[in-house]
Amino acid sequence: MTTITILGSTGSIGASTLDIVAKFPEQFSVVGLVAGTNDEKLEEQIRTFQPNIVAMADPAAARRLRDRLSDIQLPVLDGMAGITEVAQYPESNLVISAIVGGAGLLPTLAAIQSGRRVALANKEPMVMAGQLMQTEAQRQGQQIFPIDSEHSAIFQSMEGHRKADIRRVVLTASGGPFWDTPPEEMATATRAQALQHPNWKMGEKITIDSATLMNKGLEVIEASWLFDIPAKQLDVLVHRESIIHSLVEYHDGSVLAQLGLPDMRTPISYAMNYPQRVPLLPPPLDLATIGKLTFFPPDFDRFPCLALAYEALQGGGTWPATLNAANEVAVGAFLNNGMRFLEIPNIIRQTMDVALPQPLTCLEDALEADRYAREKAATFIQQLP
Ligand SMILES: NC(=O)c1ccc[n+]([C@@H]2O[C@H](COP(=O)([O-])OP(=O)(O)OC[C@H]3O[C@@H](n4cnc5c(N)ncnc54)[C@H](OP(=O)(O)O)[C@@H]3O)[C@@H](O)[C@H]2O)c1
Known part of the structure; x- marks a missing residue:
């Protein structure tokens, strides 16, 4: 038990x-x-x-x-x-x-x-x-065992293999509700539109993070710490159908992946039962009916939050904590106070610019970076016209 x-x-x-x-x-x-x-x-x-x-x-x-x-x-x-x-x-x-x-x-x-x-x-x-x-x-x-579907997929695709043999890890991203939306429409995106995730039913904060692609950025940083893999070996691939949950490419050209219908109960149950796989009996993954899977490179210009997350990971120290705190404050302002959707990356950018990375050697460093970034982000939001 x-x-x-x-x-x-x-x-x-x-x-x-x-x-x-x-x-x-x-x-x-x-x-x-x-x-x-x-x-x-x-x-x-x-x-x-x-x-x-x-x-x-x-x-x-x-x-x-x-x-x-x-x-x-x-x-x-x-x-x-x-x-x-x-x-x-x-x-x-x-x-x-x-x-x-x-x-x-x-x-x-x-x-x-x-x-x-x-x-x-x-x-x-x-x-x-x-x-x-x-x-x-x-x-x-x-x-620490991963539950996020991408990290569960990476964990499963790394099991039984040598980390030294990995060429790169590719996190897949659905692209969220605005992947095909022209920038002028994104500028006026409403709360309801941003909360319409194409594939997953999730809490509001992560759903907005999926719409900005910050969720993928946070996942890149999470993957770096969970699997001890540097930013330069972590790539993102937009895969609209959310069937392939992530991939690991090895030096011999082999690419291992984990597939499944988008249902969080699969990775949660894997984490709860590891190494057993219990009969959850989801509908079978019928690839013949799905027919085709699509892939696109990420668009860092239309989704600057993803670029900000890579920058924070590469900057290191307290910068990821700063990024995270500014994002939480900005997402909160979009959800609760009607801030415009495209201001989210601007607020994070401004906050990162005034809270440059400091060494993170203890919990207090992370908490202080979090506190300072929240204060700054809130001030930048107040200054918006
Ligand atoms: N949902 C997904 O499919 C999914 C997939 C991968 C990863 N994740 C990650 O999992 C986490 C949870 O996501 P979610 O979608 O489940 O979020 P959610 O539906 O919004 O649920 C958040 C939970 O946290 C509780 N909570 C909020 N603030 C709290 C606080 N200060 N202290 C204690 N509890 C607090 C909420 O309690 P109340 O409701 O009672 O306020 C609720 O139980 C996020 O970090 C998300 O990125 C989610």
Whole structure:
């Protein structure tokens, strides 16, 4: 029996993880759940999966949850201290890290530090402080297991092969909702249009990141830390159908890839069951019916966020944390305050220009870069006409 804690259980990845738990109740039991503000959904999950301990980021939501659960005995913790305690819960042997954004850094790091096995969907902490997270995992004798479909594909295509034999790694990208959209239409893109992802149903922040291609940029940085591969060996290929989830090319010309229908339950289940593959029984991948798969080089001019991410990775130190924080603030302003879509890369560019890379040697360096970039990005947004 694998005992599981889910950080971000009320989100898209959290819900897919619980789907798998429900399908295989003899293999998994949920011991800890963490959410942000959605006490109604968390209550449902608690009544179905009966964890031993839960936490919510928002103390008011945690109070509402305690009221809802007055008929059962369950510790409901709150704030970052509460979330971190659940992340380190000793009776859990697998932590699914699925909070959105940099908010997941401290709890994910805490889970690693406490020796839990961590499966990572929450890519932003890896972008902010990948080296620290990997150093900590190595100290604990653990490997951070990828959940992102691209990283799961890369992991699977590297298994049994020598890293030294890799020529390059190619992350595929759907291109998002605006791949074929002329720039003048992108300039006036609405929130609803940007949230229309062609292939995946995901949380709002990652869906906007997919529309700007920042998601692919964050994934390039994540791949660099997860697999210890430099930027110059990491390429992006636009593949509209999201069937090939990424490829690894070897020096002898062989290219290995992992294919599947776009359904996050496949990589999540692989991370939960590794090295077993359990019968999820999705519809079969029928390539004859799909007929053709299409590929395009990425367009760095129309999607400058991807170029910014490569620049941050190459700049190193605190720059990826700066990029990530400025992006979170800019995406938030687009989603909640009506900032124009094409201002997102401009805000990140301006922030990176005033927050040049500094050495990142400890957690404080990453947190300070994050704090400073958020402050600067918010100021640049306020200055917009
Ligand atoms: N969705 C996908 O298919 C997919 C694929 C690959 C990677 N990922 C990555 O996985 C992560 C989660 O994505 P998602 O699409 O599942 O996002 P989502 O649907 O927006 O869910 C986010 C989760 O994080 C919780 N949360 C937000 N702020 C929090 C905070 N400060 N403290 C604690 N919990 C907090 C939310 O709780 P409330 O709802 O209760 O506020 C929710 O449970 C992201 O990093 C994303 O890049 C997602």
